[in-house]
Amino acid sequence: MSTTARSSTQRGSVTAEFALGLPAVVLVLLLVLGLAMHGAARVALEDGARAGARELARGESSATAQQSIRSAAGDDVTVTISTEGEYTHVALTQPVQILGLVQVGTDIAAEASARTEHLADLDAAP
Template identity: 45%
Template sequence: MTEALPARGRTSRNETERGAVTAEFAVALPAVVLLLAFLLAGGAAGITQLRLEEAARAGARASARGETSSSVEGIVKRLAGEGVSSSLTNDGEWLTVTASAPVGGALGPLVPWTLRASASAPVESGTP
């Protein structure tokens, strides 16, 4: 089977659009990379928030059982990481543990958020 060649002086459609895909890719690539960075930062913030919530719950349970404040702080740091700060408040009936930390992950330093979580537990009877 023979192939038809374009007439002289005319260019085929493929020749005039040569390089268009490369140019479109070069324009779209920064937007895709930026979207990926936002998704990774959001995922890191979500994971950090979940770790803080679990650490605050565990700290409140331990505090309600009668653990010391330094022991509660150790539990919170073990579950949420070393960069977490925690506080313990006691109003007589309820013990509240609040944990806060900056967003973790590789993009964490670029995200200026400080996440917080708190949990409360009733003081168990017999607890000083």
């Protein structure tokens, strides 16, 4: 078989392979990007829970703690604050979103606890 006959039968094969392979590469890249965004949202949620527990442990109001939580974790966070003995617990939940566009029917959660400081007792001491 001559080189001209071989090249005419293979003509366009690279374009076809590229057209078949490109969607798979794009899908893998979107998957990696989505996982990275989910990880970043999870870290932000953990930071928000810790910031809120820290504010409440220092004796700040729950409004101040919620402002700190929302600045760290975002506005679409559900906040639950509870006190158990000397400890303050903050639980956050946030809906999972794929690439920030599509909301999935599940939530991610983060919790933090901190021992509450009693500064009023120190002021009464001589």
